[in-house]
Amino acid sequence: MRIGLLTEGGYPYVGGDAGLWCDRLVRGLEQHEFDLYALSRGREQETDGLVPLPPQVTRVRTAPLWTAPDDGVVYGRRPRRRFAECYGELATVLCAGADPVPGACSAELADRFGNALYGLAALARAEGGLGGALRSDTAVRALERACRAPGAPRTAREARVPDLLAVAAHLERALRPLSLDWYDDDTLGAADLCHATAGGPAALPGLLARHFADVPLLVTEYGVRLRSHYLALGPDTAAPAVRALVASFHSRLAAEVYRRAEILTPGNAHARRWQERCGAERGRIRTVHPGMDAARFSEVGESPDRSEPGTLVWVGRVEPAKDLVSLLHAFAEVRRAEPAARLRIVGSPGGHEGTAYLGHCRALAAQLFPDEADGPHTEGDNPVSFTEIGGPEAPTLPEAYAGGAVVVRSSVVEGFPVALVEAMFCGRATVSTDAGAVVEVIGGTGLVVPPRNPRALAEACVALLRDPERRARLGAAARARALELFTVEQNIAAFHGIYLEIVSHCPVRRVVLDATGEPLPFAAPAESRLPGHWPDPAARPLPRAVPSWVTGTPVRATVPAVLGEGAR
Incomplete structure (x- = not known):
């Protein structure tokens, strides 16, 4: 079958997010054809180019989300009137969604949002791009009328002109996929299935292909885009009216995607709960865990334990969400119970914020262990060390895990804990905080403690350090669980079955005619x-x-x- 794979800021760009699992999926399902439709997030991403693609990729179409192309389209009187009607209806629904009163997200409002969205898409298809119209005064006035209308919530009524301009600009960026030429019979309309690799903008072309060409839609979410938008719209980022209206748009879009998709495949139970709260039907949800390469960790996982006794290892990207501060305080408690214990932090900082956080953690370690400060001229043994992959203590990623008797995770915010699965592949006992999908991933093969609780974290680490037999049992069980649930093979097999399931319920729409003009049944299965x-x-x-x-x-x-x- 032909799959239209929809991505945003990811595959097939070299520096794309989640590009590895998409590449493994495409290469693993070589019996299918893939057409890639990629939305880019920046000029640098497009400049870096694309990764090498397998022969089953027959077409690549790209479009920028980071800039608004000047299409030169100027609407006449009737198209302007039609745009004002659709955009005004969209703004009215967003104002209703900005009201936190229960019951605001009714089926009627969902239908009105969908009709307005598809009306704008039909207008773009018939008249040309929407860029100029979405940036026009007509759009701002429609937003203002909706916010000032009787019955509008207080948050929307408080919107001032700068707030309306900010909301209009955000909607223009979010609605850019409506103006793409991807929905004809020779593009997405020719696909047997659209597979969106994320929610939000990546799924929007799939919604339009379903609306215009009746192409079934599959949506995979390994990170919930709606949650990311909520976190990005903090109190310090914009005025309350802007945050409310923008959040309303993204929640409405997510609900429409979840309502129209044939099947949703969250990567964990945490994402599944978000989808259900947004109206997704449980019967259309299939949890498919991300697939990871277990082969690179097989040597460590299958070899006898050669870890350093008393050593705790933390591996990951250094950033505030990983809460290394709590880990350092917990390790101070561990040292009081086990004076020979060591902590090895392996990872590189994530951006400027991560660099500053790493410096703060180094200073805290020096303060907690003043007689054993970590530094190039320190005499004696250092209980806490900071290193990166490729250093003498961790030449490779598998060896970083192999050197630890216990692998520790201290995050307060976590999606799918990749580093935890890597430790499980290596057969290591783990102590983790209850964040994101940690409990779902670890099962009963490790210890889980509340986040931001250094005492509980320390007690769990001491319990495992003092019991080598328990560590061995947990490590073996963790490796067996990871090999069963989190490999590339299980991920590919799951999506292959889902593809066939969707197509079996959504037959091919193309009609093939014979020489006399009569349809040929089953001519193009x-x-x-x-x-x-x-x-x-x-x-x-x-x-x-x-x-x-x-x-x-x-x-x-x-x-x-x-x-x-x-x-x-």
Whole structure:
């Protein structure tokens, strides 16, 4: 079958997010054709280029989200009136969604949002791009009328002109996919299935392909985009009216995506709960854990334990969400119970904020252990060390895990804990804080403590350091669980089955006609895209038990011609 793979800021760009699992998916499902439709987030990303693509990728279309192309389209009177109607309806629904009163997210409002969204898309398809209209005074006035209308919530009524301009600019950026030329019969309309690799803008082209061409939509969310928008719209980022209206738009868009998708595949139970709270039906949700390469950790996981006794290891990207401050305070408690214990922090800082945080953690370590400060000229043994992958203590990532008797995670915010799964592949016992999908991933193969609780974290670490047999049992169970649930193979197999399930419920929409103009039933089944040798239908006689309505049509409509040689 032909898959339209939709990405935002990710695959197939070299520096894209979540590009690794997309590449593994495409390469693992080589029996299908993939058309890539990628939205880029910046000029640098487009300049860096694309990763090498396998032969099953037959087409790559890209479009920028970071800039508004000047399409030069100027609407006439009727298109302007139609735009004002659709945009005004969209703004009215967003104002209703800005009211936190329960019941505001009704089915009627969801239908009105969808109608306004698809109305704008139809206008862009018929008249040209929406860029100029979305940046026009008409859009700002429509927002102002909706905010000043009787019954509008107080938060919306308080919006001033700068707030309205900020909301209009945000909507213009978010709605740029409506103006793309991706929805004709020779682009996404020709796909058997659209697979959006994230919610939000990445799923918007899939919504339009479903609306215009009835192409079924599959949405995968390994990180909930709606949650990311909520976190980005903090009190210090914008005025209350702007935050309320923008949050209303993204929640409405997420609800529309969840309502129209054939199947949703969250990466963990945490993302699944978000989808259900936004109206997704439980019967259409399939949890598919991210697939990770277990082979690179097999040598450590299958070898005898050669870890350094009493050593705790933390591996990851250094940033405030990882809460290394609590880990350092917990390790001070560990040292009082186990004076020979050591803590090794392996990781590089994430951006300027991570660099500053790393410096703060180094200063705290020096303060907590003043007689054993970490530095190049320190005499004696240092209980806390900071290093990166490639250093003498951690030449490779597997060896970083191999050197620790216990692997520790202290995060307060976590999505899918990749580093925790890597430790499980290595057969290491773990102590983690209850954040994100940690409990779901670890199961019963490690110790889990509340976040921001150094005492509980220290007690769990001491318990494992003093019990080597328990560490060995937990490490073996963790490796077995990771190999069963979190490998690339299980991820590819899960999506292969979901693809077939969707297509079985959503038959091919293309109509093939014979020489007389009559339709040919079963002439273009989805399975005809599978590679292999297909016999010439004209060389085979009609079977005896052929209904009268088939008589006179080419033999390609018969069952043997549809199934092919390998199916008989």
